[in-house]
Structures are given as C-alpha cells and as structure tokens.
Amino acid sequence: MLVSQQQRIQEDIRAMVDKHGRSRSSLLPVLQEIQARWSSVPDFAMQVVADELGLHPAEVYGVVSFYSFLDHGPRGRFVVRLCRTISCELACKSRIARQLENELGIAFGQTTPDGRFSLEWANCLGLCDQGPALLVNDRVWTRVTPDQVHAIIEDCRKVFGAHAAQPAHASGA
Amino acid sequence: MHVIDSRKTPFTFDSVERGAGLAAALKLSRADIIATVAASNLRGRGGAGFPTATKWNLAAAARVKNEGDHKYVVCNADEGEPGTFKDRVLLSDYAELVFEGMTIAARAIGAPRGIVYLRGEYLYLRPHLETVLRHRREAGLLGSDIGGIAGFVFDIEIRMGSGAYVCGEETALIESLEGQRGEPRNRPPFPVDTGFLGQPTVVNNVETLAAVTAIFANGPDAFRLLGSAKSAGFKLFSVSGDCTAPGVYEFPLGITVRHLLEQVGGQDAKAVQVGGASGVCLPAAQFSRRIAFEDVGTGGSIIVFGPHRDMLAVARNFMEFFVEESCGQCTPCRIGNVKILEGIERLERGECSTAYLKELRALGETMQLASKCGLGQSSPNAFLSIMDHFQDEVLGRTPSLAGGER
CATH class of the missing domain: 1.20.1440.230 (NADH-ubiquinone oxidoreductase 51kDa subunit, iron-sulphur binding domain)
Known part of the structure; x- marks a missing residue:
C-alpha cells in the first residue's frame, strides 16, 4: 500500500514525540527536530505536534512564531545567517550582505526559488572578535571577506550533487 | 576542542586541575559548600552580579512542591548579549569545569537534574558537550553515587535555544524550557523558589559555574583576594571592535577602562561600550572608571569604538x-x-x-x-x-x- 506523505510526516513526528517525551516541555526539542528535518515547521506538522502533545494548535503556532530559528513558511535547505550586530557592523558586514545578495539573487528574508538557500539576518552570533561572521545552518564562517562569499555558497552547492547527503543541520538529534 | 580560538591571555581556569574542584567540594557538607562559595564573595558572572551563595542558600532552603518532585540546576548558556563570546570559549575548552560547577551546585541544593540551556547559534558546540558528558558518566562523575557518596544522584541534559535573546533572562529561559514562548515572568516568585516546572531552580551563568570549580580547586581566599572589595575575583572579558587584539581576556574585576584598553590595543578609542547593548557607553573622559559591580558592571562585553566612528x-x-x-x-x-x-x-x-x-x-x-x-x-x-x-x-x-x- 502506498503511504501518503502526510502519513509519513505523522509517523515521523510521533517517533520524535516518543523520543522526547509527551510533555509540554518537550515542545521545543520536537519543533527543533522538525525544523532540522524539513527546514521549517509547516501547518500540518504543527497540527500533528498539537495532537500528540494535547495542545491547541494556536499554542504551537505561538511558540514557532516566537523563535527566530523556527520557521513557519518554507525555508531553504541552507539558511545563511549573517550577523548584523554592532561588532560585525564595525567590521563592515554590509559589504558581505551586498555580496551575498549578489551571489544568491535574493534579498534578506527571502528564499531562492529552487528552495536551496534562505538569506537571513542574525543577532549577535557570539563571534564578535572575528567579524564579519555568518552561520550556514550550524557551520561557522569568520572574518568573511566579500571575495570569499562565492566559495562559501559553492561549498553548500556541492551537497546538491547526485549522492546528496542529508542537511548538516541536525539539532535535537 | 577549538572551533575558534579567541583566548588572548592565560586563564586561571588553565591552572585548575580537572576533578580537583569537585573532589574538594564533595568532602564538605552541603552547608559548608555554600559557606565556601560565600567566603569567595563570588557574584554572578552573567552581568547582574547577584551573590551566588545567596542564590544557592535560597534554593537549598526552598521546598519542592509535592512528594516526588525535585530541584533543578540550570546552566545559562544563552549567551546573546552583543559583544559577548566568553561562554563560547569556556564551553569549547573548559566544559569539564562548567559541568563540575553544576555538579557542585547540585550537591549544595540537592538537585538530581541539571540542564544546560545552549543558545541555538552555538549548535556546533553540542557534539563536543555531549562527548564530555558521556565521558563524565563513564567516569562516574555523573549518574548515581557520584564520588562514592551513596544517594548522590545527578545528571545533565543539554537543551537548545532557538534564537531568542530574551531567553537569557532567567525566567524567560525557564519558560522556554517548559515549551512556552520565551516571555519573562513576574518576579517574585524567583526561580530559586518557583522555577522550572514550578520547582526550586538555580540558574547560573556558564562562567559563574566554572568559577565555582576554580574556587573549590584553589581555595576561596585565592579568589576573594583578587579584584575589589565588592567585586571579588577574576573575570573574563569579551573584547571586540576597534582594537588591535580582540578576543577573550582574563582580568581581575576593578580594572580601569584605560588599563584594559592598553592591554587590548585600543588606546585611541573615542568611546567604549561596557556591558553590551544593554550596558553603557563611556566616553574617553571616563576611561578612569573601574569595571566592577560598584562602578560600571558588566557580564564582560567590551566594545571599542575608534576615533572615526559615528x-x-x-x-x-x-x-x-x-x-x-x-x-x-x-x-x-x-x-x-x-x-x-x-x-x-x-x-x-x-x-x-x-x-x-x-x-x-x-x-x-x-x-x-x-x-x-x-x-x-x-x-x-x-x-x-x-x-x-x-x-x-x-x-x-x-x-x-x-x-x-x-
């Protein structure tokens, strides 16, 4: 029998809930795992989590919308987060920002049409002594120069080859 | 493990033998553990500077709400203050000391469970921290009957934040652990009485917990004699901005801004932001002020602005x-x-x-x-x-x- 995608998502989320425990305090770890797996927390996933944990879906939406690392809408396989806080600003983060926009062809807050990259601002990544700094999923890049931006993006694109692995981002694993 | 090495001076933590702090603490009674912390005059390293021993005393005296409930020790690793990155260095290179400090806190207040709330931006540190925790479990430093003390049970779990600065506030952090939006609670009641899941909870900064370990390893006097009368001990400073050598420095509290700038190569600064975005901006005329809880308090963030900055x-x-x-x-x-x-x-x-x-x-x-x-x-x-x-x-x-x- 064919398994519908929704059924599969439901089973996967059930397994996550079983792993983290059926209490409200497991909500964030479960959502983080969903985000890592599917790059966002879609409506259907929020409904399933709500059912499994015995919450109203609005409660789940409230949490998803609060945290900047949890996304409701679709996000790219790679999320590029450039730090915009003071020390990185002093280190000329705006040039890196411009070059990222040039390389990806999108503005901050957007996702490439092929669903591969999202470009976002981050607030202080804790790499203030080596700015400008950025995160690509959970990988750190420091002292980025404008001419390195292309290589950073190309490094990610390798993953989309024939034997593509799962995303490196694996929170809550 | 070096993800990125930011250390610019030797740290007192380098001289702390792994395991020595916990071993020394476990020889003492619970009351004596807190008395030792009190004797060191340690104040919270996250920025607010609340006396650590007072916090522990309150949590030790608080009662769990129902039979079968228990207390918690939470390590606040949600280092989000702009210009602060010392906890990243501590968690990379001195994680054992942080976990030892949590174990000492657990012994002091009688908590069987600890939680490290690690900010989402530091996800790359998690595999390393899990490895350190596994080694500690294998060595009998976490689990049951720790250090041969019958009935001393304690284990540590890592929970991730998801990119919210406000979760560094202790009650917002607890809300987040409980699966809620990270919105701060009214205080009182304070977490030492009504914290995670309504139980007495100690929330300490990463550096505070590592300092506790150093205090037990080297003695409270060695710590108290450093720094000023109201601000004892050494402190890690995260220095960034317009200086020749940004990075993490250890200085005794009470150091003047000018002296600090000389050490980091920022003598020509026009202004210095002490304490991150939530701190204050000092102009050059005030560089003789001291970085200490009684003058300019800080969690260690120093951002230097050069003469040309707007x-x-x-x-x-x-x-x-x-x-x-x-x-x-x-x-x-x-x-x-x-x-x-x-x-x-x-x-x-x-x-x-x-x-x-x-x-x-x-x-x-x-x-x-x-x-x-x-x-x-x-x-x-x-x-x-x-x-x-x-x-x-x-x-x-x-x-x-x-x-x-x-």
Whole structure:
C-alpha cells in the first residue's frame, strides 16, 4: 500500500514525540527536530505536534512564531545567517550582505526559488572578535571577506550533487 | 576542542586541575559548600552580579512542591548579549569545569537534574558537550553515587535555544524550557523558589559555574583576594571592535577602562561600550572608571569604538537589536524601543529638535522604570549614555554628515 506523505510526516513526528517525551516541555526539542528535518515547521506538522502533545494548535503556532530559528513558511535547505550586530557592523558586514545578495539573487528574508538557500539576518552570533561572521545552518564562517562569499555558497552547492547527503543541520538529534 | 580560538591571555581556569574542584567540594557538607562559595564573595558572572551563595542558600532552603518532585540546576548558556563570546570559549575548552560547577551546585541544593540551556547559534558546540558528558558518566562523575557518596544522584541534559535573546533572562529561559514562548515572568516568585516546572531552580551563568570549580580547586581566599572589595575575583572579558587584539581576556574585576584598553590595543578609542547593548557607553573622559559591580558592571562585553566612528550609527544598531529582540509582552519595551529608533532616524535626517530629544530621553527613563524585565529596563541605556556624551555629534545633521557605515 502506498503511504501518503502526510502519513509519513505523522509517523515521523510521533517517533520524535516518543523520543522526547509527551510533555509540554518537550515542545521545543520536537519543533527543533522538525525544523532540522524539513527546514521549517509547516501547518500540518504543527497540527500533528498539537495532537500528540494535547495542545491547541494556536499554542504551537505561538511558540514557532516566537523563535527566530523556527520557521513557519518554507525555508531553504541552507539558511545563511549573517550577523548584523554592532561588532560585525564595525567590521563592515554590509559589504558581505551586498555580496551575498549578489551571489544568491535574493534579498534578506527571502528564499531562492529552487528552495536551496534562505538569506537571513542574525543577532549577535557570539563571534564578535572575528567579524564579519555568518552561520550556514550550524557551520561557522569568520572574518568573511566579500571575495570569499562565492566559495562559501559553492561549498553548500556541492551537497546538491547526485549522492546528496542529508542537511548538516541536525539539532535535537 | 577549538572551533575558534579567541583566548588572548592565560586563564586561571588553565591552572585548575580537572576533578580537583569537585573532589574538594564533595568532602564538605552541603552547608559548608555554600559557606565556601560565600567566603569567595563570588557574584554572578552573567552581568547582574547577584551573590551566588545567596542564590544557592535560597534554593537549598526552598521546598519542592509535592512528594516526588525535585530541584533543578540550570546552566545559562544563552549567551546573546552583543559583544559577548566568553561562554563560547569556556564551553569549547573548559566544559569539564562548567559541568563540575553544576555538579557542585547540585550537591549544595540537592538537585538530581541539571540542564544546560545552549543558545541555538552555538549548535556546533553540542557534539563536543555531549562527548564530555558521556565521558563524565563513564567516569562516574555523573549518574548515581557520584564520588562514592551513596544517594548522590545527578545528571545533565543539554537543551537548545532557538534564537531568542530574551531567553537569557532567567525566567524567560525557564519558560522556554517548559515549551512556552520565551516571555519573562513576574518576579517574585524567583526561580530559586518557583522555577522550572514550578520547582526550586538555580540558574547560573556558564562562567559563574566554572568559577565555582576554580574556587573549590584553589581555595576561596585565592579568589576573594583578587579584584575589589565588592567585586571579588577574576573575570573574563569579551573584547571586540576597534582594537588591535580582540578576543577573550582574563582580568581581575576593578580594572580601569584605560588599563584594559592598553592591554587590548585600543588606546585611541573615542568611546567604549561596557556591558553590551544593554550596558553603557563611556566616553574617553571616563576611561578612569573601574569595571566592577560598584562602578560600571558588566557580564564582560567590551566594545571599542575608534576615533572615526559615528556614535549615532552605533546607537541605531543597538536600538535595531532591541526592536527585533523585545518579546513584545510589556508596552514600555515593545513600543518604547520602536519610538527611540524612530527618533534616531529623525536625528540622522537632521530633523530632531532638542525638545523632542528631551522627550525621547524621558521615554527612555520611563522604560528603565516601567519595563517588566531586564531587557526593557536596560535597552535605553546605550541610547541615553550616547546622548549624554555625544549630543554635539548627533544634533543638526545635514545630509553630507548623516549616517555611518550602513
């Protein structure tokens, strides 16, 4: 029998809930795992989590919308987060920002049409002594120069080859 | 494990033998453990400077709500203050000391469970921390009958944040652990009485817990004799901005701003932001002030501004940060930060009268008084101190002067 995608998502989320425990305090770890797996927390996933944990879906939406690392809408396989806080600003983060926009062809807050990259601002990544700094999923890049931006993006694109692995981002694993 | 090495001076933590602090603490009774911390005069390293021994005493005395409940030790590793990165270094290179400190805290208050709340931005540190925890379990330093003490049970779990600055506030952190939006609670009741899941909970900064381990390993006197009378001990400083050698430094508390700048290669600074975005901006005329809880307090963030920096652009960056990170729960913070940012934009356009600037300042002072948590109470600090010291630089701008590097 064919398994519908929704059924599969439901089973996967059930397994996550079983792993983290059926209490409200497991909500964030479960959502983080969903985000890592599917790059966002879609409506259907929020409904399933709500059912499994015995919450109203609005409660789940409230949490998803609060945290900047949890996304409701679709996000790219790679999320590029450039730090915009003071020390990185002093280190000329705006040039890196411009070059990222040039390389990806999108503005901050957007996702490439092929669903591969999202470009976002981050607030202080804790790499203030080596700015400008950025995160690509959970990988750190420091002292980025404008001419390195292309290589950073190309490094990610390798993953989309024939034997593509799962995303490196694996929170809550 | 070096993800990125930021250390610029030797740390006292280098001289602390792994395991020595915990071994020394476990020889003592619970009351004596807290007495030793009290003798060191250790105050919280996250920025607020609350005496650690007082916090532990309150948690030790508090009762769990029902039979079968238990207390918690939480390590606040949600290092989000702009310009702060010392906890990243501690967790990379001194994680054992942090976990030892948590174990000592657990012994002191009688908590069987510990949680490290690690900010989402530091996800790359998690595999390393899990490895250290596994080794500690294998060595019998976590689990049951730790250190041969029958009935001493303690284990540590890592929970991730998801990119919310406000979760560094201890009650917001607890809300987040409970699966809620990270909105701060009213205090009192304080977490030492009603914390995670309503149980007594100690929430300590990463550096505080590592310092506890050092205090037990080297003795409380060695710690207390460093620093000033009200601010004992050594402190890690995260230094960034316009200086020749940014990084993490260890200095005794009570060091003057000028002395610190000499050490980091920032002598020509025009201003220094002490305490991150929620701290204060000191002009060169005040560089003789001391970094200590009784003068300029800090969680260790030092941001140096060189002579060519536009201080209005600096204020703008800080206010953009707070507009983004305000949880939106209370009105002074939700609306006030936006209004101050709009005022800064007005100043940038050269359209702000002195009377309006006065109103903005009054708004900032209202926010300091009326906001619910530390975020809103401290978010106008940077703006107010920049307006205090650089008013001549920000008023009467014309288009050719407007804006910094943006």
